[in-house]
Amino acid sequence: MSSKGLETEFLSRVEGLLDALETREKNSGEFLTLCSELQLCLETAQIEKVIQEQSGDVSVDLKNRIERIVKRITKLELFASTQTEITANLQKHIVGADK
Numbered sequence: 001m002s003s004k005g006l007e008t009e010f011l012s013r014v015e016g017l018l019d020a021l022e023t024r025e026k027n028s029g030e031f032l033t034l035c036s037e038l039q040l041c042l043e044t045a046q047i048e049k050v051i052q053e054q055s056g057d058v059s060v061d062l063k064n065r066i067e068r069i070v071k072r073i074t075k076l077e078l079f080a081s082t083q084t085e086i087t088a089n090l091q092k093h094i095v096g097a098d099k
Helices: 003-022 028-045 047-053 060-097
Strands: none
16 A cells, blocks of 8 residues: 555544544543554554655645644543543542531
8 A cells, every 4th residue: 555545544543533532422431442542543653753754745735634633632632631620520529528
C-alpha cells in the first residue's frame, strides 16, 4: 500500500476513534478503552517521524485535517479532565454527607 493510502487509513482510524469518544453515552470503562486504543494508535504511528519525513510534501488539506484532529483531542482532554473533577467532587460530597 502506498504511503498516501496508509496515511489516509491511519487518519480515518484516528477520526473514527475520536467519533466514538465524542459520543457521550459511553461509561467510564468504554471511554478508557477507547482512549487507550487511540493512544496506542498514535504511538504506533510515530506521527512526529512521519511529519518530519514529509514536511515538504504535506498538502494543505492534510495539514488542516491533522489540525482538526489535534483540536478534537484537546477538547476530549478537557472533557475528561472536567469529568474527573466532577467525579472527585461528588465523592468528597458523598463522604462528607456521612459525617
